[in-house]
Amino acid sequence: MIARANVRVETHALHVASPHAHDRGQFTFVEQGACSLEAGGRVWAVPAGKLYWIPAGVIHAAVPRGPVRGWLAVVPQALVSHLPDDVCVLKASPLLLAALERMRSLAPEDALIVPLTEIVALEIASIGPDAPGLTLPHASKMRDWALRFLASPNARAGIDEAAAAAAMSRRSFTRHFEQEVGLSFAQWKRAAIVHYAIARLAEGRSVGDIADEVGYENASAFIAMFKACCGSSPRAFQKSQELRQH
Numbered sequence: 001m002i003a004r005a006n007v008r009v010e011t012h013a014l015h016v017a018s019p020h021a022h023d024r025g026q027f028t029f030v031e032q033g034a035c036s037l038e039a040g041g042r043v044w045a046v047p048a049g050k051l052y053w054i055p056a057g058v059i060h061a062a063v064p065r066g067p068v069r070g071w072l073a074v075v076p077q078a079l080v081s082h083l084p085d086d087v088c089v090l091k092a093s094p095l096l097l098a099a100l101e102r103m104r105s106l107a108p109e110d111a112l113i114v115p116l117t118e119i120v121a122l123e124i125a126s127i128g129p130d131a132p133g134l135t136l137p138h139a140s141k142m143r144d145w146a147l148r149f150l151a152s153p154n155a156r157a158g159i160d161e162a163a164a165a166a167a168m169s170r171r172s173f174t175r176h177f178e179q180e181v182g183l184s185f186a187q188w189k190r191a192a193i194v195h196y197a198i199a200r201l202a203e204g205r206s207v208g209d210i211a212d213e214v215g216y217e218n219a220s221a222f223i224a225m226f227k228a229c230c231g232s233s234p235r236a237f238q239k240s241q242e243l244r245q246h
Helices: 094-104 115-126 140-151 159-165 170-181 186-201 207-213 221-229 235-246
Strands: 008-012 017-020 025-032 035-039 042-047 050-054 058-062 069-077 086-089 127-133
Touching: 008 042, 025 094, 035 186, 042 050, 042 140, 042 186, 069 094, 086 115, 094 115, 094 235, 140 159, 140 221, 159 170, 170 186, 186 207, 186 235, 207 235, 221 235
Parallel strands: 086 127
Antiparallel strands: 008 069, 017 058, 025 050, 025 069, 035 042, 035 058, 050 086
16 A cells, blocks of 8 residues: 555646756646657657656656646655656546546545555556657767757758768768667657657647658658558647647
């Protein structure tokens, strides 16, 4: 049984947060918009309808992509022994949200706090992480290039260009990049473009404009790539976001 303690839930507009850590674990639910989360050498695009968990003491940064609203639940250390040890992005299942929302209405000493936290832990274990996050290279020059690419991706960018930016030979860059991120250059590039596109779609940008912005010659090729990576078309994703605004 987990020891009894308080959980605090707040509703607010999410703002840019430079790298920092908390002394207690924290859930953040994105109600509207999208944000980019960075922690532990990985980045996630977190659109509306997703929830992310940051354990106590983990350095992280969150950057809203346009106007973003959400709420957070701060969980004291006494309650987190059954919660994940690592940062994770989660599908916000009805049960998970209901348990956290119920906590919101309870006083710190309420006996329901403990079983509700156990429900949260069991539901997280059942649904599992939604996405593993996009791994960044460790080496400083490769990381600098990767962060610049994430901020302004271009499908036409080639490995020679990236290697030159990192002051490395093509062969050395290819070997070290794949070792550090666990993906080929082409796979990582596509994932980075999707990361960027999710934020733009959440902002209401048109699919055609986004395809052009990230360097695709036609929207059809971009749509096919996005669907292969995400399992749904960009427009279907955008419609799901629009429904959450009402």
